[in-house]
Amino acid sequence: MNLLESLLEVVGPKGLVGADDAEPLLTDWRGRYHGAARAIVRPADTAQLAGVMKLCAAHGISVVPQGGNTGLVGGATPSEAGDAILLSLARMVRVREVDTRNDTITVEAGCTLQQIQTLAASVDRLFPLSLASEGSCQIGGNISTNAGGTAVLRYGNMRALVLGLEVVLPDGRIWDGLRGLRKDNTGYDMKQLFIGAEGTLGVVTAAVLKLFPALRSRATAWVALASADAAIDLLARCRAACGDALTSFELMSRSQLDIVYQQVADTRDPLDGTSPWALLIELADSSHDAPLQAMLEDVIGAALEDGTALDAALPANETQAAALWHIRHIVSEANVRFGTSVTHDISLPISQIPGCLAQTERRLSEAGLIEGAQCLYVGHVGDGNIHSIVIFPHHVWARVEDRDARAAKIGTIVNDTAVQFGGSISAEHGIGQAHRGELEHYKSDVELDIMRAVKHALDPDRRMNPGKLL
Amino acid sequence: MNLLESLLEVVGPKGLVGADDAEPLLTDWRGRYHGAARAIVRPADTAQLAGVMKLCAAHGISVVPQGGNTGLVGGATPSEAGDAILLSLARMVRVREVDTRNDTITVEAGCTLQQIQTLAASVDRLFPLSLASEGSCQIGGNISTNAGGTAVLRYGNMRALVLGLEVVLPDGRIWDGLRGLRKDNTGYDMKQLFIGAEGTLGVVTAAVLKLFPALRSRATAWVALASADAAIDLLARCRAACGDALTSFELMSRSQLDIVYQQVADTRDPLDGTSPWALLIELADSSHDAPLQAMLEDVIGAALEDGTALDAALPANETQAAALWHIRHIVSEANVRFGTSVTHDISLPISQIPGCLAQTERRLSEAGLIEGAQCLYVGHVGDGNIHSIVIFPHHVWARVEDRDARAAKIGTIVNDTAVQFGGSISAEHGIGQAHRGELEHYKSDVELDIMRAVKHALDPDRRMNPGKLL
Numbered sequence: 001m002n003l004l005e006s007l008l009e010v011v012g013p014k015g016l017v018g019a020d021d022a023e024p025l026l027t028d029w030r031g032r033y034h035g036a037a038r039a040i041v042r043p044a045d046t047a048q049l050a051g052v053m054k055l056c057a058a059h060g061i062s063v064v065p066q067g068g069n070t071g072l073v074g075g076a077t078p079s080e081a082g083d084a085i086l087l088s089l090a091r092m093v094r095v096r097e098v099d100t101r102n103d104t105i106t107v108e109a110g111c112t113l114q115q116i117q118t119l120a121a122s123v124d125r126l127f128p129l130s131l132a133s134e135g136s137c138q139i140g141g142n143i144s145t146n147a148g149g150t151a152v153l154r155y156g157n158m159r160a161l162v163l164g165l166e167v168v169l170p171d172g173r174i175w176d177g178l179r180g181l182r183k184d185n186t187g188y189d190m191k192q193l194f195i196g197a198e199g200t201l202g203v204v205t206a207a208v209l210k211l212f213p214a215l216r217s218r219a220t221a222w223v224a225l226a227s228a229d230a231a232i233d234l235l236a237r238c239r240a241a242c243g244d245a246l247t248s249f250e251l252m253s254r255s256q257l258d259i260v261y262q263q264v265a266d267t268r269d270p271l272d273g274t275s276p277w278a279l280l281i282e283l284a285d286s287s288h289d290a291p292l293q294a295m296l297e298d299v300i301g302a303a304l305e306d307g308t309a310l311d312a313a314l315p316a317n318e319t320q321a322a323a324l325w326h327i328r329h330i331v332s333e334a335n336v337r338f339g340t341s342v343t344h345d346i347s348l349p350i351s352q353i354p355g356c357l358a359q360t361e362r363r364l365s366e367a368g369l370i371e372g373a374q375c376l377y378v379g380h381v382g383d384g385n386i387h388s389i390v391i392f393p394h395h396v397w398a399r400v401e402d403r404d405a406r407a408a409k410i411g412t413i414v415n416d417t418a419v420q421f422g423g424s425i426s427a428e429h430g431i432g433q434a435h436r437g438e439l440e441h442y443k444s445d446v447e448l449d450i451m452r453a454v455k456h457a458l459d460p461d462r463r464m465n466p467g468k469l470l
Numbered sequence: 471m472n473l474l475e476s477l478l479e480v481v482g483p484k485g486l487v488g489a490d491d492a493e494p495l496l497t498d499w500r501g502r503y504h505g506a507a508r509a510i511v512r513p514a515d516t517a518q519l520a521g522v523m524k525l526c527a528a529h530g531i532s533v534v535p536q537g538g539n540t541g542l543v544g545g546a547t548p549s550e551a552g553d554a555i556l557l558s559l560a561r562m563v564r565v566r567e568v569d570t571r572n573d574t575i576t577v578e579a580g581c582t583l584q585q586i587q588t589l590a591a592s593v594d595r596l597f598p599l600s601l602a603s604e605g606s607c608q609i610g611g612n613i614s615t616n617a618g619g620t621a622v623l624r625y626g627n628m629r630a631l632v633l634g635l636e637v638v639l640p641d642g643r644i645w646d647g648l649r650g651l652r653k654d655n656t657g658y659d660m661k662q663l664f665i666g667a668e669g670t671l672g673v674v675t676a677a678v679l680k681l682f683p684a685l686r687s688r689a690t691a692w693v694a695l696a697s698a699d700a701a702i703d704l705l706a707r708c709r710a711a712c713g714d715a716l717t718s719f720e721l722m723s724r725s726q727l728d729i730v731y732q733q734v735a736d737t738r739d740p741l742d743g744t745s746p747w748a749l750l751i752e753l754a755d756s757s758h759d760a761p762l763q764a765m766l767e768d769v770i771g772a773a774l775e776d777g778t779a780l781d782a783a784l785p786a787n788e789t790q791a792a793a794l795w796h797i798r799h800i801v802s803e804a805n806v807r808f809g810t811s812v813t814h815d816i817s818l819p820i821s822q823i824p825g826c827l828a829q830t831e832r833r834l835s836e837a838g839l840i841e842g843a844q845c846l847y848v849g850h851v852g853d854g855n856i857h858s859i860v861i862f863p864h865h866v867w868a869r870v871e872d873r874d875a876r877a878a879k880i881g882t883i884v885n886d887t888a889v890q891f892g893g894s895i896s897a898e899h900g901i902g903q904a905h906r907g908e909l910e911h912y913k914s915d916v917e918l919d920i921m922r923a924v925k926h927a928l929d930p931d932r933r934m935n936p937g938k939l940l
Contacts, residue, residue, distance in 0.1 A: 101702050101821035102854070103709070124710070146655050157653060160630065175916045180819040182853045183627060183897040185616050185666055186909055187939055188921050192662035196655055213710045232571050239573070240594070240683045243756035244714035286713035287765065295757065349650040351571035383652045384572070427653040439656055446645045450928065451658050457927035458920065469657055 003059060004039060007085075010051035011043050017088065025066060025086060026077065033074035033433060036082030037064070042091050046108075046166060046174060046205045049087070053203065054172030056085055062463045063087050063170075065199035067141025068112060070133035072345075073432025075145065075198045079467050089140045092205060096178075098123060103211040104163060104180040109140025109204050116209065125211035128155035132329075140204045146196030148428030153382035154247045155212065157428070158195065164208035165191040170201075170459045180208045193454065198430055199465040201458045213286035215247075219293045220282050220321040221300055224275030224311040228354040231279055231381055233308050234299075235350065238281065241299040245292060248282040249382035250328055256335075256376040259391070260327055263334040267327050270313040279381075280328050331378050335389065340397040341376075342390040342407045346418040347427035350384045356421040360388065363413045369406065372396035385427040388414055415442065431469045439469070473529060474509060477555075480521035481513050487558065495536060495556060496547065503544035503903065506552030507534070512561050516578075516636060516644060516675045519557070523673065524642030526555055532933045533557050533640075535669035537611025538582060540603035542815075543902025545615065545668045549937050559610050562675060566648075568593060573681040574633060574650040579610025579674050586679065595681035598625035602802075610674045616666030618898030623852035624717045624754075625682065627898070628665065634678035635661040640671075640929045650678045663924065668900055669935040671928045685717075685754040689762035690791040691770055694745030694781040698824040701749055701851055703778050704769075705820065708751065711769040715762060718752040719852035720798055726805075726846040729861070730797055733804040737797050740783040749851075750798050801848050805859065810867040811846075812860040812877045816888040817897035820854045826891040830858065833883045839876065842866035855897040858884055885912065901939045909939070 001009070008016060017025065017040035027034045038061065043049040056063050062084035066076040078084045092110040099105070100123050107116060113134040120127035129142060131149035141147075143165070147158045155161065164179040177191050194204055225231055231251050238246050254276050261267050271278075283292040296314065303309035315321040335341050348356050357377060364370045370390055379386035390410050392400065400406050415425040419442050431439050440448065448470075455462070455470050471479070478486060487495065487510035497504045508531065513519040526533050532554035536546040548554045562580040569575070570593050577586060583604040590597035599612060601619035611617075613635070617628045625631065634649040647661050664674055695701055701721050708716050724746050731737050741748075753762040766784065773779035785791040805811050818826050827847060834840045840860055849856035860880050862870065870876050885895040889912050901909050910918065918940075925932070925940050 099819060099821050101706060102819040103706075104819065146659070148653055148655075152653065156630075159659070160626075169916070169920070173916050175920065176914065177917065179894065180892060181817045181894050181897075183618055183622065183817045183850075183855045184894040185618075185898055185900045186894055186896045186905075186913065187666075187901060187917075188671075188924055189616070189629070189662060189666055190917060190920050190924075192659060193920075193924070196657075196659055201658075213713050236571060236573075239756075241757060243683050286709075287711060290713075291761070347651045347653045349569060349572040349574065351569050380653075385653045422650060424649070424651050424654040424656055426656050427651075428655055430655045431657060435656075443656065444646065446639070446643050447647065447657075447660060450639075450645065450660050450663075453927040454658055454660075454663070454924065457923040 003061070006055050007039055007041055007052065010055060011041055011048050015042050015044060015048060016040070017042055025069060025088060028074050028077045029070055030072065033077040035078035035080055037078045037084055037086040038082060040086040040088060042088040044091050046168065049092070049203065049205055050168050050172050050174050052085070052087065053168050053170065056463065057171050060461065060463070061085055062466045064465050065089065065144070065203045067109065067138035067144070068133065068136045070137040071141065071145060071432060072429045073434035075430055075432030075468050076141070077433070084466065087203065089138060095119060096206060099180065100125065102180050104208050105211060106178060106206060106208045107139060108206045109138060111139050113137050113139060113142060120211050121214065124214050126214050127209060128212055129158055129161060139207060143195055143204050143207055144197060144199050145430045148383070148385065150248055150380065152380060153249055154244060161210050162191060162195060162207055163210055165194055165204055166206040167194050167202045167204055170461070170464050178206060178208050198432060198469045200455060200469050201464060215284040215286055216288045217290045217292055218282060218284045219296045220315050220324060221296050222270045222313040222324050223279040223281065223300060223309050224271050225277040225279060226275065226310055228277060228357060230308050231277060232350055232353060234279065234303055235382060237299055237303065242283050242295050245283040245285050245290065245295070246382070247284045248280065249380070250280040251377065251379055251381040252278050252328065253377040255374045256331060256378050257327070259338045259376065260330060260334040263337040264330050267330065270324060271311045275310050280324055335376070335391055339391050339393040342410045344388045344411065344414045345427050345429045346388055346414065346423050346425060347383065347385045348418060348421055348423035350381065352421040352423065353381065353384065353386060356417055356423065357386065357388070360414055360417040363417060364390065364410060367409065367413060369410050369413070433468055436469065476525050477509055477511055477522065480525060481511055481518050485512050485514060485518060486510070487512055495539060495558060498544050498547045499540055500542065503547040505548035505550055507548045507554055507556040508552060510556040510558060512558040514561050516638065519673065519675055520638050520642050520644050522555070522557065523638050523640065526933065527641050530931065530933070531555055532936045534935050535559065535614070535673045537579065537608035537614070538603065538606045540607040541611065541615060541902060542899045543904035545900055545902030545938050546611070547903070554936065557673065559608060565589060566676060569650065570595065572650050574678050575681060576648060576676060576678045577609060578676045579608060581609050583607050583609060583612055590681050591684065594684050596684050597679060598682055599628055599631060609677060613665055613674050613677055614667060614669050615900045618853070618855065620718055620850065622850060623719055624714060631680050632661060632665060632677055633680055635664055635674055636676040637664050637672045637674055640931070640934050648676060648678050668902060668939045670925060670939050671934060683756035685756055686758045687755045687760045687762055689753045689766045690785050690794060691751045691766050692740045692783045692794050693749040693751065693770060693779050694741050695747040695749060696745065696780055698747060698827055700778050701747060702820055702823060704749065704773055705852060707769055707773065712753050712765050715753040715755050715760065715765070716852070717754045718750065719850070720750040721847065721849055721851040722748050722798065723847040725844045726801060726848050727797070729808045729846065730800060730804040733807040734800050737800065740794060741781045745780050750794055805846070805861055809861050809863040812880045814858045814881065814884045815897050815899045816858055816884065816893050816895060817853065817855045818888060818891055818893035820851065822891040822893065823851065823854065823856060826887055826893065827856065827858065830884055830887040833887060834860065834880060837879065837883060839880050839883070903938055906939065
């Protein structure tokens with residue numbers, strides 16, 4: 001039997017994707033990476049998937065796991081060599097258990113994030129992970145990339161939401177680590193290795209996830225600020241005054257806001273539109289009648305009084321609040337219309353954000369890299385995560401000579417400065433194939449050695465998602 | 471130069487512990503494990519510690535790291551062979567950084583937990599880890615054992631409180647992973663390996679820890695219940711009604727309470743003392759005026775009305791609240807006075823607690839192992855962590871033939887049943903030398919293989935804390 005026949009025997013005809021349907025799976029959704037595969041396999045369950053992995057091990061074939069294919073760093077796109085199997089989790093969508101008394105659900109890796117959010121809501125619970133691609137990204141991919149999003153400030157990254165995992169190892173053995181335990185100190189916590197490993201150590205096939213009380217009251221505010229420094233001050237005061245109710249704390253620069261208002265017809269500034277920075281703050285609570293509005297008015301009132309805040313708008317109803325969130329959510333779309341963005345996904349100690357952004361912009365300017373461009377900032381300040389964007393109007397970008405080199409030089413300054421301020425070059429998007437070189441450049445030899453030792457321990461033949469991460 | 475001379479050169483005379491002071495460091499604090507060491511070394515800083523580790527690597531000598539020596543499983547006691555170096559972190563007590571705008575502190579491993587709690591309070595923050603030995607346990611030990619305690623329900627285990635680590639590897643190289651970042655997706659999260667590894671992969675020398683808003687309002691309640699099942703019901707209702715304010719949720723059986731009241735003069739039941747179970751619930755919030763008392767009265771009022779709760783006492787002031795907590799905290803002392811305890815530290819999916827406890831007691835009784843003894847339960851129900859105790863009055867225990875075998879048989883039934891119900895045999899105490907055999911018995915071969923592969927990758931010569939964990 002040749003490989004395809006053997007695969008067919010394991011997964012059946014439904015488990016093999018034909019050439020007609022292959023294209024979207026071989027290209028990342030932004031169209032930046034394109035690859036080829038020896039076969040595209042879509043097993044129905046863990047046993048089939050393990051069978052595929054055993055076959056690949058026996059034949060020495062590499063495996064590229066793929067979830068919803070919504071990543072930004074090419075982590076789920078195979079190389080152009082076409083010598084690997086693309087392993088799609090899309091058919092593994094069973095909900096294995098809902099345990100409301102343990103506040104957990106056990107789901108297979110192919111469930112979309114939105115399915116899981118909906119499932120949680122149906123039993124009066126919250127699954128808090130939330131990100132732009134939630135309608136199509138899969139939970140296995142969220143786990144393998146340690147996804148972030150807009151609720152990390154309160155609930156943590158994906159890593160904090162996983163209690164147990166089922167993983168198929170490179171040799172095809174199944175590790176059943178599907179424990180629904182909040183405390184378990186019996187040796188190394190092996191699930192931590194697979195979370196955020198981008199499929200380079202094994203394939204996550206199922207997970208036990210934590211559920212939280214549903215949120216029943218909310219309060220939102222838009223605050224105008226003179227500086228990023230003022231945002232950090234206000235963050236500290238909100239944390240002290242509002243505690244765990246503080247759910248979102250999103251910062252946007254005036255440069256970013258102006259592009260939104262210019263490009264998106266139904267948006268307008270809730271204040272006079274002159275402040276250099278604006279914050280979108282949200283509090284939420286599981287009780288119906290938490291005094292969130294009063295809490296928020298108090299803390300913002302004090303900030304207005306002592307000059308930390310310049311102005312503020314507290315929406316009177318949900319429609320007004322939704323209009324504020326619309327401004328935040330439409331940022332990427334507005335930027336695409338306006339021009340070409342060179343984007344970065346840095347994180348910093350929160351205290352270092354103002355200094356790092358100022359220094360970055362100074363260096364970019366001194367290097368003559370941003371003539372005719374603008375620096376935009378939008379980010380989850382509460383997590384220290386800033387999307388630092390250099391945007392060129394289309395007509396300016398069209399005249400730039402050697403655009404790839406320009407983007408690379410900008411990236412080097414942004415990342416160098418972030419690292420000098422104690423930051424990370426990839427806060428939530430991961431490494432994939434996009435940032436491998438940078439990983440080698442910025443990580444210490446000691447840390448790279450530990451990572452390589454772990455990779456070698458679990459995947460000695462380097463068959464798992466080759467060309468990604470390490 | 472012989473080894474001692476070489477060590478002296480690295481750490482100086484203050485860095486070597488003489489024979490006169492060795493005894494307490496070679497015995498665990500409960501006196502159950504005793505060992506010997508080739509030398510006891512107490513380096514002043516990371517550079518010295520790395521020098522010691524290099525020397526040990528060159529000479530092929532094993533290393534047993536030790537923090538406050540408060541563990542319960544012999545994890546910090548060297549073997550009797552006396553061929554290892556005992557490496558005490560006690561002199562590494564520097565606070566390297568306090569960053570209130572990032573809500574982080576960077577401390578060396580030898581700082582006691584209480585020092586860190588006090589430091590956090592001095593900058594109007596909370597470091598939430600709290601456990602009985604907090605006055606003497608060290609943060610490096612808390613990290614290496616992934617410590618639990620009484621605030622896990624709200625803040626998570628030690629693992630959730632660590633942002634960055636500095637680790638000296640078995641070969642003496644220093645890994646500087648002291649990042650103060652809440653988001654960082656640049657490759658495998660290597661700090662996760664060292665957290666909870668019980669010193670078998672390297673030595674944690676410093677850490678970046680998360681701080682939280684200080685807690686300014688509290689509400690406490692004592693609730694009488696007919697069953698453990700009712701406790702789980704009430705937990706779900708408290709989580710829904712009180713959200714993140716729910717900080718502690720501690721369950722005690724009547725058998726446990728009666729021993730406390732009998733043995734400890736200044737304790738008495740806050741209710742009529744007849745209910746089979748009682749809960750101690752605490753809410754806390756960072757604002758001064760959170761309506762916690764009203765929240766708690768509402769949820770308990772509803773539980774009294776529909777019969778989930780039998781009776782309840784809400785203390786009128788802090789003195790009364792402290793008296794309730796005194797009952798909970800004095801449990802171990804009361805048990806020591808009453809008799810000999812065979813204790814277990816299991817965790818379960820919360821939904822499985824009532825069934826597992828009932829089945830365990832039935833099996834123990836059918837096996838004739840608990841005649842003249844009582845089964846006590848006290849635990850952090852909100853975390854699924856129950857300390858399941860079989861206690862024998864002193865005069866009964868004195869008559870038991872082959873006590874070690876009896877204790878072992880009891881342990882087997884308790885642990886077997888916990889594992890059958892999806893639980894863990896060590897929720898927060900770890901494995902050390904006490905539970906190595908059980909680890910091998912209960913873990914799957916696949917999981918043991920992954921653990922061994924990681925151990926081999928980081929410590930190929932098996933010189934780090936030999937005889938512990940794996």
